[in-house]
Amino acid sequence: MANFGDFSSISPNSLGIEAGEYVERICRLLAEQKWIYNFQLTRFFLERVWEKVPEEWRQPLLSLSTHDLNHLPSGHLKDDWPTTLKAFVKTAASLSLPRQQATDLVAMEINKDLARGMTPKKKHEVSYLASVVRDTCGKTSCNSVIDVGSGLGYLGQVLHHQCGLQVVGVEAQASHVHGAQRRIKSQGEDKETQIQTMNLTLDDDPSSIHDLELLLSSLQQSPSEGQSQTDVLNRKGDIDRDDGTCMVGLHCCGDLCPIMLKMFTSVERLRCLVCVSCCYHGMSVTEPDSRPSCFMNFPLSHTVKEKLKEVGREFPNWQLNVFAMRLAAQETRARWACQSYEDHQFHTRSVAYRAILEHVVSTAGKGIQKLKRKVTRKDAFQSFPGYLAAVFGRLTLHSDEAVQPEEDWKKYHDALQQSHDQWEEFFPYIEVITALQVLLQPVLETLVTVDRCLYLQEQGLKTEVVPIFDDSISPRNLVIIAER
Numbered sequence: 248m249a250n251f252g253d254f255s256s257i258s259p260n261s262l263g264i265e266a267g268e269y270v271e272r273i274c275r276l277l278a279e280q281k282w283i284y285n286f287q288l289t290r291f292f293l294e295r296v297w298e299k300v301p302e303e304w305r306q307p308l309l310s311l312s313t314h315d316l317n318h319l320p321s322g323h324l325k326d327d328w329p330t331t332l333k334a335f336v337k338t339a340a341s342l343s344l345p346r347q348q349a350t351d352l353v354a355m356e357i358n359k360d361l362a363r364g365m366t367p368k369k370k371h372e373v374s375y376l377a378s379v380v381r382d383t384c385g386k387t388s389c390n391s392v393i394d395v396g397s398g399l400g401y402l403g404q405v406l407h408h409q410c411g412l413q414v415v416g417v418e419a420q421a422s423h424v425h426g427a428q429r430r431i432k433s434q435g436e437d438k439e440t441q442i443q444t445m446n447l448t449l450d451d452d453p454s455s456i457h458d459l460e461l462l463l464s465s466l467q468q469s470p471s472e473g474q475s476q477t478d479v480l481n482r483k484g485d486i487d488r489d490d491g492t493c494m495v496g497l498h499c500c501g502d503l504c505p506i507m508l509k510m511f512t513s514v515e516r517l518r519c520l521v522c523v524s525c526c527y528h529g530m531s532v533t534e535p536d537s538r539p540s541c542f543m544n545f546p547l548s549h550t551v552k553e554k555l556k557e558v559g560r561e562f563p564n565w566q567l568n569v570f571a572m573r574l575a576a577q578e579t580r581a582r583w584a585c586q587s588y589e590d591h592q593f594h595t596r597s598v599a600y601r602a603i604l605e606h607v608v609s610t611a612g613k614g615i616q617k618l619k620r621k622v623t624r625k626d627a628f629q630s631f632p633g634y635l636a637a638v639f640g641r642l643t644l645h646s647d648e649a650v651q652p653e654e655d656w657k658k659y660h661d662a663l664q665q666s667h668d669q670w671e672e673f674f675p676y677i678e679v680i681t682a683l684q685v686l687l688q689p690v691l692e693t694l695v696t697v698d699r700c701l702y703l704q705e706q707g708l709k710t711e712v713v714p715i716f717d718d719s720i721s722p723r724n725l726v727i728i729a730e731r
Contacts, residue, residue: 346580357377361408373402392415397416397417416442419446519728520703548705580685596674
């Protein structure tokens, strides 16, 4: 597997630069091209986003064929492009960590009873992650696993039944805990089982560290009859264990992955960590206007903190905000590369129509509001009249004056149609800018991943990052593996 420490087999090594310079190049690129990602999609017309496309880029991008549009995010260049566009695409493609699934990984064959209820995507993820966890536990002499954010326990059951590991699932949602417990019982487990799920929320505070340490102590003992794993935890046993424990997380949302990383560095009983992140935009925000990052748990590493500050002084209005992290958590270029002409047309309409509605609602004063319900039927986006018919059931009128429903509805219907006619010539920019976003998506995700790996390395921990899944199936496919 690719070793992150010396950057072997990944982009930085091929660039011949060290980590600090690599991070600085990423930050500079993101600061220079912030217009590509720093907006809400439904405000496309309100903010006139197309006007921010460099003038010399416009015609070359608008004239791209479907094939060229699909492959732009992979770094494919056109001879007739201006030098600045070529340089941007080439640089962005070179700064991204590889996303193609590592060729030396072998999926674990999952027992058909354990696979019951798994979607094809979940089965793909569990089969590869279980294999990596098994191998990592073997290397680090771990015979127990704490599965953080364990959900219904799919991964934990495979690790227990097929790898012989003692497993405790830690899940914040009580409904998932109950579901996992029902699933365990359906597998014929008895009360002495070495697979448990407990309702526990891990936070970035000393009490969670304390709870985790108690849980690690309790792993020496299996619950006896009439006890749950929580009962054992509450006994606060102080017996040390020679065997190690691995902390595992599959698609840990928001702050959960950073919290796991901090816990791993603090709790020596944890011998290894295997974690796949997701939903970076769900991280807690400190101050919404803080720059260059507004997040509590990003950046974590000293290296990225310093480079963000350096580049931030040159670009004082640049901010890595929720829009940036939402793009980091979007689909990778693998799916984009397969889009047909019709797919692009549908995406253009769906974005344009929603942006037109946002424009009219935002400029209509107190006359009209959107209800929380959204138009989700695909056929509603086949034409603008069809969209209007679908969307009017999701609008409500309100006014300080007497409402005249028939006249008011006609007024807003006309306003939406006029907005459509006004902005229709700019519809083609939607796919062009989306392609540039798909190009920057892995750069943003790389920055977050590199920050987390460097944080672990700065604590003296051996760290790797590996593309573990087929990203056309599971886009969040980078696994961080750390060992003491």
